Amino acid sequence: MSLPVQIERDGSVAILRLNRPEKRNALDLTLRAAVAEAMQALEQDNGVAVIVISGGDSVFAAGADLNLLVDKGAQQVADLDLGQYWAPVAKSQKPLIAAVSGLALGAGCELAMMCDILIADSTARFGQPEVRVGIMPGAGGTQRLLRAVGRPVANLLLLTGELLGAERAAQLGLVSEWVVEGTALARARVLAQAVAGMPPKALRAIKRVIALGADQSLEVALALENREFLLLFDTQDKTEGMRAFLDKRPPRYTGN
Numbered sequence: 001m002s003l004p005v006q007i008e009r010d011g012s013v014a015i016l017r018l019n020r021p022e023k024r025n026a027l028d029l030t031l032r033a034a035v036a037e038a039m040q041a042l043e044q045d046n047g048v049a050v051i052v053i054s055g056g057d058s059v060f061a062a063g064a065d066l067n068l069l070v071d072k073g074a075q076q077v078a079d080l081d082l083g084q085y086w087a088p089v090a091k092s093q094k095p096l097i098a099a100v101s102g103l104a105l106g107a108g109c110e111l112a113m114m115c116d117i118l119i120a121d122s123t124a125r126f127g128q129p130e131v132r133v134g135i136m137p138g139a140g141g142t143q144r145l146l147r148a149v150g151r152p153v154a155n156l157l158l159l160t161g162e163l164l165g166a167e168r169a170a171q172l173g174l175v176s177e178w179v180v181e182g183t184a185l186a187r188a189r190v191l192a193q194a195v196a197g198m199p200p201k202a203l204r205a206i207k208r209v210i211a212l213g214a215d216q217s218l219e220v221a222l223a224l225e226n227r228e229f230l231l232l233f234d235t236q237d238k239t240e241g242m243r244a245f246l247d248k249r250p251p252r253y254t255g256n
Contacts, residue, residue: 004034007042012049013192014042015185017056024062025055027107032085035111039088049196049203051092052188053115054099060124061108066133086139089114093204095195099188100124101181105163110137113144113174116207117191120166120175121184129161147214148174199237200255
């Protein structure tokens with residue numbers, strides 16, 4: 001039996017690939033648990049600087065496996081504690097890049113939106129069609145979509161279950177970059193290697209400021225930014241980066 005996720009290492013970049021193609025990567029408990037376990041391991045691995053999440057060449061993830069939910073009531077679903085499986089993704093301190101080809105629906109779309117950078121090829125389709133089966137998104141789909149594309153488009157997708165193509169998703173800001181068919185993972189790899197070459201403390205500071213400042217007033221968010229900005233001046237990598245720039249040589253970051 002094949003593993004529910006596959007992990008590939010490319011230097012300091014890890015590729016986490018969902019691997020349930022016969023079910024279009026529908027997210028059952030086994031696959032969710034495998035993602036959580038893999039993310040926890042990669043988070044603790046000091047040799048990993050950036051994580052790429054991919055679903056394959058024809059599908060990212062077609063949503064939750066409804067066999068898991070169809071006969072359950074509210075308390076039974078609450079007892080499943082589905083949020084525990086996404087916490088290692090949503091709370092990761094390492095940069096995450098989603099490489100999306102084909103469908104990214106429901107929980108699959110929510111997973112993609114948890115990533116810091118989202119690369120989609122021309123076959124990608126995004127949506128939160130939960131309303132069509134009598135429910136609504138429950139892992140951030142309403143709120144992340146609202147913040148990414150704005151209220152009018154979020155309402156359109158959430159209330160009708162319609163899908164959003166990759167080109168339009170890029171125009172609206174849901175997708176970081178739109179690429180030609182079959183190249184999402186390759187582009188994600190290139191970007192991951194570029195990010196992996198940056199100083200780790202600066203990367204973590206940027207992630208913190210974006211995460212914490214997004215829902216604050218501008219004044220509070222700027223104060224958060226300024227604090228993190230100043231703290232980086234006490235790092236060795238700041239001195240190395242600036243000295244390397246002045247010396248016209250590549251920097252040698254150590255994470256200190």
